[in-house]
Amino acid sequence: MKSKRSLLAGPYLFWSVAFIIIPLVMVFYYGFIDENGAFTLENIAAIASPEHSKALWVSIRLSFVSTIICFVLAYPLAMILANMSVNQNQFIVLVFILPMWMNFLLRTLAWQTLLEKNGVINMILNFFSLPSLNIINTEAAIILGMVYNFLPFMVLPIYNSLARMDRDVINAAHDLGANWIQTFCRIIFPLSIPGVVSGVTMVFVPALTTFVISAILGGSKILLIGNVIEQEFTQASNWNLGSGLSIVLMIFIILSMIISAILDKDGEGALL
Amino acid sequence: MKKTKLIAMIALMAALAVSATGCGKEKGAENGEVIVYNWGEYLDPATLDMFEEETGIKVIYDEYETNEIMYPKVESGTSNYDVLCPSDYMIEKLLENDLLAEINFDNVPNKGNIGDQYYEQAKAFDPENKYTVPYCFGTVGILYNKTMVDEPIDSWDVLWDEKYAGNILMQDSVRDAFMVSLKRLGYSMNSLDTAQLEEARDELIKQKPLTQAYVVDQVRDKMIGDEAAIGVIYSGEAIYTQRENENLEYVIPKEGSNVWIDCWVIPKASKNKENAEAFINFMCRPDIALMNFDYITYSTPNDAARELIEDEAIRNSEIAFPDLSQYENMETFKYLGSEGDEIYNEYWKQVKSAD
Known part of the structure; x- marks a missing residue:
């Protein structure tokens, strides 16, 4: 029995070695050598240079803001979904997942068309003689893009942990005289923390590493750490520096995963 | 009700997926294959089918976005490309690292269709014309919208004019952006003088708040859509934008600019060298070069193809076929070495x- 099971894990094992382990090893290899192949820590230390640390700081700031906005939008929505009957909420969950069937790039490009100076939104605003909205190529547009693209990753785990919650616990709280606010603060929210933590990680990490959203909606005027890394590979052909900066970024990602692992001990917040 | 809709939708998606994969065509490859690695959207795909039909050589076609993405793939030799189409300075780098094979011009009889002046230009990086066959050339200049600009434009200075704040599109690539700044200051765009480069950099930083965005290909769509008044653009794109929006005008600034040339080359690692030469020869045929010119609108150095252009306005277009002798300070990019880069x-x- 046991050997059969490990046989079934074969494809996944192959997958993770070929597409996760080997690339990771290569990133570390390139990150710790210079162009002549000698060992160096310079690529890691390069994060201290003003351009790089500024890009990292802007990335952290923007993804932090996006994560908070996602949370504020997602939590009430997840509560509404969790309180609906099964038939209704499946439909709405589908509506949420549906856009994710479309290519991520296309959706972001669509936002560019919407937000542009002569874009769809401004045409509608101008038609009603309202002032134009000029947020394209600013940090606000990047945050909008992050929130739009990553919101489902916040909604689904929170919804999941809320839907799984034992209704008896809530009813018991009501029976014992807790009002709505007390029930929420002391019962519902603490029980949903695994979902929240999982959602926060799943929004924060991709937002921290994105380079597409800032390129398309930020007009390449705002340099995120993802853009720096991308340019090291595609424009500067300096794979060593690009890998070194990726390793630094990985440290930040691992840190946020450790925090989530501590808060979500039972792994309850796993997505669907 | 809902469920049937969902099922219908899934069925539709599945059908689409099947039809998409069903498109792959099977073609005989009786004469082997040729692996072409070209710029994105840089030839008319119909010409590939014609080549396959006429020669029986199967084309495996791959595209890149920048010279810099192409280079490491060729250097590592893992992909065995047979034909590439890099730009001037990248050919210089490829030659410096001994990655190109000499072309046997006996197999490329159509090379004579390419004008002599372009071979002359290619001598800047291929002194004996042994490795390259010119495919496209052009300049970099300013594209402006006549309805949004009320003065004659003839200088890079306009890109620093506060009047047009938020209406300026700059190129999002290091050499092109520095070319603009260096040329404006009267320096060479291949400068390695630290003081000059610092000055050019500071000017670019000063310009940054005035720009709307840094873009590469999108400058085309944004200018067509009246999103910006002024943009830095490649001449080949300029012709396309004018087809779509008649208010656009292209000018080469008086301080000089970049005149670039992209050439077909064969990497040393090529395993199908004769097929590669057959492919290059095919691309030099006047009717094929004309098809490509119509499709991509980048200037063709193929004089015989230019004769075939029916529209006189295009055939004599100042943008497509500029008389560069009237400009001083036109330059071609040079490879600056890894330290320069x-x-x-x-x-x-x-x-x-x-x-």
């Missing part, structure tokens, strides 16, 4: 991260 990239990052 590093300085440029470092300064460019400083520009991009400035506020």
